[in-house]
Amino acid sequence: MSVAQPEIAREVFGTPGDTDVVWAHGWGHARANLAPLAHSLAPLGQHTLLDLPGFGDSPAPPEPWGTADYARAVAAVLPGPVVWVGHSFGGKVGLMLAARRPDLVRGLVLIASSGLKRRGRLWVRAKIAAFKVTKRVCPWAAGRFFGSSDYKNAGPMRATFVRVVNEDLAAEAAAVRCPTLLLYGQGDTETPPEIGRRLAALIPRARLEILDGLDHYTVLTEGRHRIATRIKEFAACL
Secondary structure, three states, X not given: OOOOOOOXXXXXXXXXXXXXXXXEOOOOOOHHHOXXXXXXXXXXXXXXXXXXXOOOOOOOOOOOOOHHHHHHHHHOOOOOOEEEEEEOHHHHHHHHHHHHOHHHEEEEEEEOOOOOOOOOOHHHHHHXXXXXXXXXXXXXXXXXXXXXXXXXXXXXXXXXXXHHHOOOOHHHHHHOOXXXXXXXXXXXXXXXXXXXXXHHHHOOOEEEEEEOOOOOOOOOOOOHHHHHHHHHHHHHOO
16 A cells, blocks of 8 residues: 655755764654764764654654654655664654665664563553543543553554554564664663563664663763764774
């Protein structure tokens, strides 16, 4: 089924050369969140900061999308084989893209990436069960009392959020063949290091680093210089 292609807002900077780097933000964010990190690596080559559809200056998808739809949309605007750097949901899109379009991704950097379902503890499973019962009995209350902050703040993107958050990309991760760098904060509770460990076990050419003192968001702020160093070293080896 063909998917309508909304315009994707983007910022391009740097010098065209051997390395094209594409940056994809997390859910609810925009390209501005990755801009300081991306600009610190400007000498690497040409950089493209994306606003994924539905975020920043890019219009929302015309219908609820899944991760595969996002991968198809960004594939149409890539300058060629790229190093894809994705944070959180942007990493999940990169996983899908690398699995389905290996000709477009020569290296993959996943920062606090989602992509696998979390292994729920007992209280998590109980909460999910309660949500399902509430949704059947009183649908309006389910999202109010059980939804995450991303769910509650998703607005017109809520149906897309529900689709992508429930996708498990284990099969796609196992199909990725390009070199992959996985970077996770030790204190991340959104996409905890156990997701990174499981992805590293699935992706044949993956290397995982868990960074002390950082969480899901501070990897891009307090940890920016540590992340930049690792991306620079990774790109030099491609």
